[in-house]
Amino acid sequence: MMGFDVIGRLLGSMRDRDGQARALEDLTQAQPGPPGPRAAPNPAEEIYLAVATKVLSGWLANRQQTLVPHTLNFRVLERAQADLLLAVMAAAAQADGEIDSREVRQLPLALRRVGAGEDEARRLDEALAEPQHLGVLLARVQEAGLGTHAYAAALLAINRGARANRAFLDYLGARLGLAPEVAGSLERRYRA
Known part of the structure; x- marks a missing residue:
């Protein structure tokens, strides 16, 4: 021991x-002096x-995943929380000015992956049809205490290979006050 x-x-x-x-x-x-003989290791x-x-x-x-387990599951969210996260997904998809074909294919799969049903898919389509006000949206996210959930939702909604989307994620993480370790952990968990 x-x-x-x-x-x-x-x-x-x-x-x-x-x-x-x-x-x-x-x-x-x-006392300074030469070191003594070293004992044989056990x-x-x-x-x-x-x-x-x-x-x-x-x-x-792996401490962030160990200390802060995080799961995004639409089945356990209240309707208002789900709508807020769907609006974040819409804002993320709109962040680079267009919703590309990869994002169009990715969104329904991402929703299913996190337990969302047809009703949530319909509400996401409605949110995508209108521009999202990011400042108001992020203030509501912080007020609801859903910062990590919002970041995970944004990760699922966008193509992270695009530079504008990467900049959006960096801004989102900073605005929500996420530590780089937390953001990195979420990015590993919610790879699209």
């Missing part, structure tokens, strides 16, 4: 909140430490 001992010592040294750093003070008081401890390091590295790399 060498790994836990190291972590315990590190956490213990962090508890010194009165300006003292005993670990550093001990290092400065140590293979079991080395394996334990390597596995613990891998697990910690994997968790840190």
Whole structure:
């Protein structure tokens, strides 16, 4: 259990909140001199430490998905929330000035993927028929606390290969206050 001992010592040294750093003070008081002979490594401890390091590295790399699980599911949304997200999808599709053929094919598939039915598809078509006021729309999204949902909905609605759409997503993430790690996690989950 060498790994836990190291972590315990590190956490213990962090508890010194009165300006003292005993670990550093001990290092400065140590007698300088040549290092002593190194003890032979214990293979079991080395394996334990390597596995613990891998697990910690994997968790840190994937922490946003672990700490903030996110699922966009139209079946569990209230009607007002669903309409708001459909308006975001329409605004995203309109962001580059046109709804291209890829987006036209992609929208019904994206809706089905997130549990939307025919009623939502019809309401999305209605939202696409009129221009969306992005400022008002994003204020409503923030008020409803649906920032990550709105970003996921926008990801499903557009062709991310277009530069204008990429700029729209960057603006949307910044305006909604999403951390880059959260936006990246959503982009991996909701690849169109």
